[in-house]
Amino acid sequence: MQERLAYIVLNMIEGLGPVSVRRLIDCLGSPKAILEAEREDLMEARGVGEKLALKIITQRDSIDPEAEIDKAADCGARIITMIDDEYPEALKAIHDPPLVLYIKGHFLPEDGKALGIVGSRATSHYGLSVADRLAFQLGQTGFTVVSGLARGTDTAAHRGALKSKGRTIAVLGGAIDCLYPPENAELVEQIAKQGAVISEYAMGRQADRMTFPYRNRIISGLSMGVLLIESDVKGGSMHTADAAIEQGRTVFALPGRIDTPGAKGPHMLIKNGAKLVQSLDDILEEYEFLIPPSELESPDAATSARPDVPLTDEESKIVEALWQEPTDVDSLARAVGLKSHELSGILLGLEMKRVIRTLPGRMVELAADLRGMR
Secondary structure (H helix, E strand, O other): OOOHHHHHHHEEEEOHHOOOOOHHHHHOOOOOHHHOOOOHHHHHOOOHHHHHHHHHHHHHHHEEEEHHHHHHHHHHOEEEEEEOOOHHHHOOOOOOOOEEEEEEEEEOOHHHOOEEEEOOOOOOOHHHHHHHHHHHHHHOOOOEEEEOOOOOOHHHHHHHHHOOOEEEEOOOOOOOOOOHHHHHHHHHHHHHHHHEEOOOOOOOOOOOOOHHHHHHHHHHHOOOOOEOOOOOOOOOOHHHHHHHHOOEEEEOOOOOOOOOHHHHHHHHHHHHHOOOOOOOHHHHHHHHHHHHHOOOOOOHHHEEEEEEEOOOOOHHHHHHHOOOOOOHHHHHHHHHHHOOOHHHHHHHHHHHOOEEEEOOOOOOEEEOOOOOOO
């Protein structure tokens, strides 16, 4: 059996993880040797007891790696292993790199400059807006945006990167044929064309409470740093921040209002040394040695709003003023230095361009797609 096929088999054995496989390879010499070894030989590896050795022996002969490759191909995916050239070097360096990756799309060399963006599924309007905006700006600057395709922050980050025409990578919490959440099926296809959708789980594995935390190490492992948008102190996104710390990645955090539950996680990280992020510049400063000085200026907020719609200077000011949260017309007029009757005409034009929408009570907000809605 080829070594890459052996990796696929080992990845499909229930209860056998990357760390145990590495120890078995160190002991026996190769993935192929693991599939041929006797029980006593398997138990020679550190941490491999009789129970795990029996699991390997019981399951290994019933797994068909060629059939798994065909199943992946049927849903438009490929399988790459740790010995394939396309496997990301950054992942090989972490403590427990995935044995294989099921992938739609492709990795590119420029994905070595990547930033993870994570946060709550039930994030606030403010969190969604910032995730969308920073992902767009990072994409413009040449960063690949990595996230987990979940509702809320993750979806906003992927959409922001796609709008910038930049690259984005989605790391799934289940098998590539068991998409969660299902409403992101169209988004998956968009990401695959402009980046990659990946999973380490064998075909048919549904996402659950165990798989989501485990996949977080891949998000951080692919990234130079991780930005936490919003999370409770016990939120799942905090696991990604923890993984980033363990892997020696930079952790960034978005500050929020002290009475907002989603601010508790970022604020705790900031207290413990995470870098506070108020704008793209705070991220670029960390990596300025990788980026030419000509690219260090932050993209204009109005330009970031929607690159396919030309805006006048006055329209751009209005869009910039609406990035943080919906605003009433009178406050917006004062913020942009216009009289109410002047503002009304411009707002009508922006609404016709589908850049903003009006709300009851003379409130105005950015259009849903610009806010990175789930």
